[in-house]
Structure formats: structure tokens, C-alpha cells
Amino acid sequence: MPTDPGPRRSDARRNRQSLLDAAASVFAQAGVEAPVREIAREAGVGAGTIYRHFPTRADLVVAVFEHQVDSLAAAGDEVVLGDWIQQFADFLVTKHGLADAMASDRAGFERLHTDFVVRLEPVCARLLDVEVSAGRMCSDVRPLDLMRAIGNLCIGAEGNGDYDAHRMIEALLTGLSTGTDDTRRGAVLRSR
Amino acid sequence: MPTDPGPRRSDARRNRQSLLDAAASVFAQAGVEAPVREIAREAGVGAGTIYRHFPTRADLVVAVFEHQVDSLAAAGDEVVLGDWIQQFADFLVTKHGLADAMASDRAGFERLHTDFVVRLEPVCARLLDVEVSAGRMCSDVRPLDLMRAIGNLCIGAEGNGDYDAHRMIEALLTGLSTGTDDTRRGAVLRSR
DNA sequence: ACACTATACGGAACAGCGTTCCGTTTACAA
DNA sequence: TTGTAAACGGAACGCTGTTCCGTATAGTGT
Numbered sequence: 001m002p003t004d005p006g007p008r009r010s011d012a013r014r015n016r017q018s019l020l021d022a023a024a025s026v027f028a029q030a031g032v033e034a035p036v037r038e039i040a041r042e043a044g045v046g047a048g049t050i051y052r053h054f055p056t057r058a059d060l061v062v063a064v065f066e067h068q069v070d071s072l073a074a075a076g077d078e079v080v081l082g083d084w085i086q087q088f089a090d091f092l093v094t095k096h097g098l099a100d101a102m103a104s105d106r107a108g109f110e111r112l113h114t115d116f117v118v119r120l121e122p123v124c125a126r127l128l129d130v131e132v133s134a135g136r137m138c139s140d141v142r143p144l145d146l147m148r149a150i151g152n153l154c155i156g157a158e159g160n161g162d163y164d165a166h167r168m169i170e171a172l173l174t175g176l177s178t179g180t181d182d183t184r185r186g187a188v189l190r191s192r
Numbered sequence: 193m194p195t196d197p198g199p200r201r202s203d204a205r206r207n208r209q210s211l212l213d214a215a216a217s218v219f220a221q222a223g224v225e226a227p228v229r230e231i232a233r234e235a236g237v238g239a240g241t242i243y244r245h246f247p248t249r250a251d252l253v254v255a256v257f258e259h260q261v262d263s264l265a266a267a268g269d270e271v272v273l274g275d276w277i278q279q280f281a282d283f284l285v286t287k288h289g290l291a292d293a294m295a296s297d298r299a300g301f302e303r304l305h306t307d308f309v310v311r312l313e314p315v316c317a318r319l320l321d322v323e324v325s326a327g328r329m330c331s332d333v334r335p336l337d338l339m340r341a342i343g344n345l346c347i348g349a350e351g352n353g354d355y356d357a358h359r360m361i362e363a364l365l366t367g368l369s370t371g372t373d374d375t376r377r378g379a380v381l382r383s384r
Numbered sequence: 385a386c387a388c389t390a391t392a393c394g395g396a397a398c399a400g401c402g403t404t405c406c407g408t409t410t411a412c413a414a
Numbered sequence: 415t416t417g418t419a420a421a422c423g424g425a426a427c428g429c430t431g432t433t434c435c436g437t438a439t440a441g442t443g444t
Contacts, residue, residue: 009419011421011422052421163337175363
């Protein structure tokens with residue numbers, strides 16, 4: 001399977017790249033919720049041009065973050081689960097409301113979500129398997145659930161320095177690990 | 193301090209109640225992101241009427257959920273932390289995307305968030321104190337952080353039955369409890 | 385009973401969003 | 415050079431939350 005040849009005309013290829021650059025810049029500065037028109041203006045093109053290259057706003061977001069997702073997927077070969085999860089969290093928190101955007105607007109950002117899942121779920125699954133096989137983690141945790149939970153815990157961590165997402169992620173992982181007495185699981189701090 | 197007398201005219205009082213009823217119904221059926229106009233239509237009033245009673249969309253949401261927040265606050269006197277947290281989660285998940293709405297749109301829903309915090313934070317703080325004093329929970333967890341984390345974990349739990357928010361909450365609480373060997377905390381599943 | 389006015393009402397109007405449409409321009413091949 | 419498929423810009427559409435204002439009315443003083 002050869003690489004996508006992209007648009008046929010040179011101006012189309014140029015504009016596509018301009019849009020990606022502009023979007024990356026605008027997203028970094030104003031968050032992923034930035035208006036489409038602002039990206040178009042930054043790229044020096046009309047609004048219609050965006051939609052010829054990226055059928056929907058979410059497609060543009062996916063395209064912009066795609067290579068970062070790639071490197072996250074690649075990191076799965078080099079680190080263990082706990083570290084990878086924290087990298088995953090870092091990525092979500094840093095990208096200015098990306099976690100928020102993925103949580104809200106689930107209809108619109110389904111493509112983005114799908115893309116993330118398709119690329120990262122296998123990585124997470126493998127790392128999870130390693131831990132389970134080593135007996136360090138209980139076996140009833142599905143990769144998707146874990147990723148969703150981590151993603152959710154990152155929400156709101158970017159604006160206010162008060163909320164420490166990494167701390168909560170640490171706790172979640174601790175709770176899912178097999179270090180605790182299994183008989184207590186499912187009833188921690190509940191009424192006796 | 194006497195109770196708020198409310199609007200002066202009878203039709204105003206009637207419409208205010210109609211709006212609350214209509215909003216509760218619409219929110220339950222279509223989620224808290226339902227358009228203002230739909231609520232107005234359901235209540236049989238004009239769009240402008242909403243804004244005379246509730247300066248902004250979020251104020252209406254706050255008003256609708258206020259008494260449910262009350263009962264949640266009251267529940268704090270009867271149950272222990274673990275149970276209360278699960279009730280808190282139930283409330284968020286049931287209310288059709290309430291957790292989502294609070295996470296996204298932080299600017300718009302700040303009032304709602306503030307209201308939740310003001311009413312529920314003391315309750316959570318007290319229950320947390322009980323656990324810490326009993327030595328069942330580590331002492332560096334702030335009520336607000338815990339509530340935010342729980343709220344976040346609930347996101348997306350309403351649509352797909354796949355994701356089990358309660359399971360993840362259980363794990364988080366386990367991770368924050370003092371049952372685990374403290375020397376391991378902060379480095380679970382991390383590279384060695 | 386009536387008239388007066390503060391209060392409240394309805395819905396048109398505004399601004400901003402994502403997206404679509406279409407007349408115009410342009411890159412490339414013949 | 416010329417023909418045309420491809421791509422362009424930006425006005426237009428439908429949706430949102432919110433504001434505005436001319437109209438209607440509930441409650442009061444006479």
C-alpha cells in the first residue's frame with residue numbers, strides 16, 4: 001500500500017500544509033476549540049478551503065495530532081505501562097483542552113476518539129498484558145476502560161494548577177494493581 | 193434571613209415554575225445541552241422570559257439541580273465516604289451528561305460548578321476527615337481534588353454500557369486508601 | 385369600577401459558531 | 415496557447431446563546 005499521494009494540484013498541497021501549520025499554531029495558543037475561521041485566516045485561505053481538505057473540524061484536529069499520536073504509540077515499545085500512562089496523560093493535558101474536547105461533543109469528535117483508540121488501544125493492551133502476566137495487575141481491566149479513565153482524570157488539569165491529575169492517575173493505578181488485599185477490593189471505605 | 197420572596201407578580205412566579213418543570217423534563221430526555229428555545233417552547237413561554245428569570249443558561253441548570261444537590265448534601269450525614277462517593281457518581285451519571293457539561297464549557301458552567309463545590313465540598317471534607325482520622329485513608333487528599341476526579345471518571349459513562357465508571361472509582365479510592373504499602377505509592381507499575 | 389404603572393411578556397434581532405454552496409480563478413496537460 | 419478539471423474565496427445557511435424593545439397585563443390607588 002503506497003502512501004497517500006495527497007491533492008493533485010500544487011496549490012492544494014501547499015494550502016493543506018498551511019492549514020496544518022496554522023491549526024497547530026492556533027490550537028497551541030487558543031485550544032482545540034478555536035473557531036475554524038480563525039485557522040483559515042491564520043493560513044491565509046477561505047473557510048471553504050478547510051472543508052475541502054478536512055470534511056469536518058474534527059478531521060483537522062485528528063490530522064494535526066496524528067504524528068503526536070504516532071510517537072505515543074511508538075513509545076509503547078520502550079517503556080512500561082505506568083510510564084506510558086503518564087506520557088499519555090502529559091500529552092492530553094499539554095494539548096490545551098484536548099481531553100475536554102474529547103469528552104464533550106462526543107458526536108463531533110468521534111473520529112478523533114476512534115483514531116486514538118485504533119492507534120493506542122493495541123499499545124495499551126500489550127503493556128497491560130505484560131503487567132498482568134507479571135502478576136502486578138489484576139486481570140479484569142480492559143485497555144479501553146483504562147484509557148478512558150485516564151483521559152477523564154486529565155480533564156481540567158490544564159487551567160488550574162490546583163488539581164493534580166498525575167496524583168489521581170497514580171492512585172487509580174495503585175487501586176488496579178495487585179498490591180492490595182483482593183478481598184477488600186470493591187468495598188473500600190464502604191459501610192460495614 | 194427570610195426566604196427569597198421570588199418574582200412579585202403571579203404570572204412571573206407561575207412562569208418561573210413552568211420553566212423549572214420544563215427544563216427538568218427536557219434535561220432528563222435530551223440532556224443538559226438541550227437548546228434554550230426547546231425549554232421555552234416546552235414551558236409555553238418566549239425565549240426572553242427564560243433570561244429574565246435565569247440570567248444565563250447555566251443558572252437554569254443550577255436551579256434545576258439544586259434540590260438534588262441538597263439531598264446529596266443531606267446524605268452526607270447518613271453514610272460513609274465510600275457510599276457517598278458512589279451516590280455522587282450515580283447522580284452525575286444519571287443526569288444525562290451532567291458530568292460532561294461541567295467538564296467542557298468551564299467558563300459557562302462555572303456557576304454550576306461553584307454551586308456544587310460550595311454545597312458539597314464541606315460534606316466531602318467531613319467524610320474524608322472521618323476516614324483519615326480512622327487511619328483508613330492517606331491524609332494528602334483534598335476534597336475538591338477528589339470530587340473533581342470522581343466527576344471526571346463519570347464522564348462518558350451514560351451512553352455506552354461498556355465503560356464502568358463505578359469500577360474505576362472503586363480503584364481510585366483503593367489507591368487513595370492506606371491499605372497499600374506506602375513505600376510503593378507514587379511509583380506503581382513504573383520503570384524500576 | 386376604573387385607570388395607571390411597574391412588571392413581565394413574546395419573539396424578532398444580533399453575534400458567533402460549523403458547514404455548504406457556487407461563481408470565479410488557476411494549475412496543468414494537450 | 416488553450417481547454418478544463420481542480421481548487422479557491424467568501425457569501426449564505428441553519429444552529430446556537432443572548433439582548434432588545436414594543437406590547438400586554440397584574441396589582442394598586444382612587
